Amino acid sequence: MADSTSEGMSQQRWEATHEYIEQLFSDDRERWSREHDAAVEAGLPAISVGAAVGRWLSLLATMSREGGAHLIVEVGTLGGASALALARGLSPEGKIVTIESDPHHADFARGAISRAKEHRIDIRVGEGLKVLPDLVEELGVESCDLLFIDAIKTEYPGYLEAGFPLVRSGGLIVADNVLGAGKGWVPGSIDEEPSRVAIDNFNKMVSEHPRMQGTILPMRQGLLVAQVR
Numbered sequence: 686m687a688d689s690t691s692e693g694m695s696q697q698r699w700e701a702t703h704e705y706i707e708q709l710f711s712d713d714r715e716r717w718s719r720e721h722d723a724a725v726e727a728g729l730p731a732i733s734v735g736a737a738v739g740r741w742l743s744l745l746a747t748m749s750r751e752g753g754a755h756l757i758v759e760v761g762t763l764g765g766a767s768a769l770a771l772a773r774g775l776s777p778e779g780k781i782v783t784i785e786s787d788p789h790h791a792d793f794a795r796g797a798i799s800r801a802k803e804h805r806i807d808i809r810v811g812e813g814l815k816v817l818p819d820l821v822e823e824l825g826v827e828s829c830d831l832l833f834i835d836a837i838k839t840e841y842p843g844y845l846e847a848g849f850p851l852v853r854s855g856g857l858i859v860a861d862n863v864l865g866a867g868k869g870w871v872p873g874s875i876d877e878e879p880s881r882v883a884i885d886n887f888n889k890m891v892s893e894h895p896r897m898q899g900t901i902l903p904m905r906q907g908l909l910v911a912q913v914r
């Protein structure tokens with residue numbers, strides 16, 4: 686039965702919901718907003734995770750291993766906001782390797798990471814699909830506690846295939862924008878728009894994978910979280 690608490694999720698209610706969550710559960714909102722403004726001023730697109738998704742990333746990294754993550758791999762650095770959020774969940778000796786194809790974005794991220802006095806983030810400039818197989822060689826199979834995917838949407842299925850061998854049993858695979866892929870909302874009838882098709886395929890790959898158990902958190906544009914068994 687409908688009541689005043691079960692109205693549909695209007696855009697206004699959606700925004701108010703996220704504002705409420707951010708106010709309660711995101712620390713350092715001022716730093717987030719300062720770094721966001723600096724990134725946009727430097728010509729970077731305004732597409733980094735916000736403070737609320739950032740809090741999820743910190744929590745997931747913390748939960749990925751007792752005592753904090755030893756190794757995290759990220760695809761899509763941009764200005765370093767998500768890498769810095771993930772770094773909050775690292776063990777003291779842990780590290781993040783983050784892949785970015787655009788040298789200008791990588792340069793900005795180096796500055797942001799240094800301003801945050803965080804020395805455990807290693808930026809690799811290159812294409813995710815090329816760098817991931819090299820990382821499997823370099824870091825070892827099942828060496829990683831958490832793989833975070835947040836680069837080109839059409840390449841999500843490829844990142845999953847190339848990055849899966851890195852993640853240890855019990856480790857996490859996390860991906861952003863798995864409901865909204867830029868040009869439209871993924872659920873509903875999937876048209877031929879390449880990002881939506883690829884994201885839908887990616888979500889199905891995870892849901893049908895015999896060694897993954899996961900779901901999608903409907904935060905912002907959707908955050909997929911799966912554990913490797």
Ligand SMILES: C[S@@+](CC[C@H](N)C(=O)[O-])C[C@H]1O[C@@H](n2cnc3c(N)ncnc32)[C@H](O)[C@@H]1O
Pocket residue numbers: 732733734760761762763764765766767768784785786787790811812813814835836837840
């Ligand atoms: C959505 S942004 C990442 C946002 C970042 N994770 C954050 O929340 O702060 C996507 C980034 O992926 C980068 N990118 C695009 N194609 C890529 C590729 N093939 N390999 C690695 N990075 C790529 C873009 O230059 C951009 O900086």
